[in-house]
Amino acid sequence: MPLLPRLAPLRAQLRARAVSGFALVALMLVSAGGLLWGADSLAREAQPRSVSPRGGLLPDEQAVVRLFEETAPSVAYITTETVQRNVLGGAEVSQGAGSGFVWDNAGHVVTNFHVVKGARRVFVQLDAGKPIEAEPVGGAPEYDLAVIRLKRVPANLRPVPLGSSRDLRIGQTVYAIGNPFGLQRTLTKGLVSALDRELPTANFREVVGVIQTDAAINPGNSGGPLLDSAGRLIGVNSAIRSASGSSSGIGFAIPADLVNRVVPSLINKGRAPLPGIGVTPVRPDLVARAGITGVVLAEVGRGTPAAQAGLVPFNQRTGDVGDVITAVNGRPTETLSSFVAELERAGVDNSVELTVRRGERERRVKVRVIDLRE
Structure with missing residues (x-):
């Protein structure tokens, strides 16, 4: 059989395949074009949108911005x-x-x-x-x-306006400004959650009248101002109560009225008054171990208000406990810290009424509070 007739079916197959290949390429080009068109359409839709005008801040927002x-x-x-x-x-x-x-x-x-x-x-x-x-x-x-x-005083110093903590009310808005975790000039907002809290500090002493707030206070906020809505200082942020060490909605601030008494004394004398009546108490752990409730006196200083009131200390020779102070101005002093807190509350040069127990007998005596550092 001649060669050309024998090649005819092969040519037909090649032409069919060529047509199919062309159709496939054409389909791919059409599909690609559709994809490119779709991408172009999406690109047009993804352009930045126009910004809607906001208008002015609300009055309360303006007030907070101005305060900060x-x-x-x-x-x-x-x-x-x-x-x-x-x-x-x-x-x-x-x-x-x-x-x-x-x-x-x-x-x-x-x-x-x-x-x-x-x-x-x-x-x-x-x-x-x-x-x-x-x-x-x-x-x-x-x-x-x-x-x-x-050491170098700038010319444009602006002291924080001073307010009062005496007339604070639970529920009023407060603001804390500080540097939590080294993040400078951070503003947080909250409420006065409670008043007249007690904050343990040094030497069995407690700061009384402490402000509790839920404004976020974290490490680094310590020492910063707590402000009222008028931008006045009402407290100095001092501590938080948290198992994690970070804010859990319970922060404490030293009240401004106390700050305004202590700071001028620190500036003028380098120290602050230390209210007392001239006694050296027995260590609280020893008192608790003996099952005694109140403040047991280890020593009574000569010529002090406590000595003038006739208070008698523990007698090491006989083991006689002596006088135990159980209340100040009617408030129980079950621990040494609560006793000190009541003297702080009364203040230097004011008189307090002590409830004193000796054995089974109880009596009340007036004692003047003095500055132990003088």
Whole structure:
């Protein structure tokens, strides 16, 4: 059979395949074109949208913005350098941080005592300026308050307006400004959750009249201002109560009325008054171990108000317990800290009525509160 006729079926198959291949390519081009068209359509739809005009802020928003803008420049970011001994006996420099606020135009800055305790160097940064080194002026660990002074005083210092904590009411709005976790100039908002709380500090003492708030307070907020809605200082943020160490909605601030008593004394004398009646109490753990409720006296100082009132201390020779103070001004003093808190509440140069038990006999005596540091 001739060769050409034998190749005819093969040619037909090749032509069919070519047509099919062309159809496939054409289909692919059409599909690709459709995809490209779809992508172009999506690209057109994904263009930035026009912004809807908002209008002005609401009046309460404007008030909060204004409060922050007026107060934030007066809030200090405090950093410290402290020398500590390592396990090998060498010295290491550790850094700390906290908050504070401008007290007056002389460059005094108020913070917590625990923020600057043991610091070798202290630096204060205000607003967007460079850090300024500060020097210690005075500290009161019993109130967790301290005052430092800027070594270079800027010309535009703006003290935080001072308010009163005496007329605070549960439920009113408060604002905290500080530097939590080193994040500078942070504003949080909350309520006065409770009043007249007690905050343990040093030497079995407690700050009385403490403000409890649910405004977020975290590590680094310590020493910063707590403000009312008028932008006035009503407290100094001091502590939180949290198992995690971060805000859990329970924060505490030292009341402004106490701050306004302690800070001027720290500036003028470098120390704060220490209310007392001239007694040295027996260690609370020993009293509790003996099953005694109240304050047992280890010593009564000569010529002190306690001595003048006839208080008798524990007699080590005979084992006689002596006088046990069970209340101050009618408020029970079951622990040493509650006794000290009542003297703080009364204040120096005021008189208090002590309820005293000796054996089975109970009596009441008037005693004047004095400054133990004088």
